[in-house]
Amino acid sequence: xxxxxxxxxxxxxxxxxxxxxxxxxxxxxxxxxxxxxxxxxxxxxxxxxxxxxxxxxxxxxxxxxxxxxxxxxxxxxxxxxxxxxxxxxxxxxxxxxxxxxxxxxxxxxxxxxxx
Numbered sequence: 001x002x003x004x005x006x007x008x009x010x011x012x013x014x015x016x017x018x019x020x021x022x023x024x025x026x027x028x029x030x031x032x033x034x035x036x037x038x039x040x041x042x043x044x045x046x047x048x049x050x051x052x053x054x055x056x057x058x059x060x061x062x063x064x065x066x067x068x069x070x071x072x073x074x075x076x077x078x079x080x081x082x083x084x085x086x087x088x089x090x091x092x093x094x095x096x097x098x099x100x101x102x103x104x105x106x107x108x109x110x111x112x113x114x115x
Contacts, residue, residue: 005082008060012083015059020044021052025061028075035064035071 015021024038039049053073056062060079065072 008079008082009086011059012061012079015055015061016083018052018055020049021056024052024056025075028062028073029077032065032072032074035073038073 020042023041027033027038027041035050035053036046038053039046042049044052053062053064057064061076063074063076065074
């Protein structure tokens with residue numbers, strides 16, 4: 001199994017667990033945004049948006065730059081590799097189950113075709 005820091009994986013999956021944070025990451029995939037620009041599409045206060053951003057920062061998926069009074073955020077997708085590697089290990093188990101389901105459906109189909 002892939003060995004990863006449990007705390008880092010916890011932070012990654014915690015950050016990804018919220019749809020607002022996932023949407024923020026998607027927005028940052030198109031380029032850097034200020035905190036205000038990042039918060040604008042969501043029906044939350046700037047303080048709540050800032051908490052989401054801090055969660056993403058703790059997971060290492062966002063870098064924040066300060067230019068005077070403007071805070072700019074940029075995506076850093078590097079930590080997602082750890083999450084993908086963790087999930088990839090378990091892919092074998094769901095593939096085995098899907099293969100078994102496919103075989104069962106094929107056998108059922110053959111049984112129904114028999115006179």
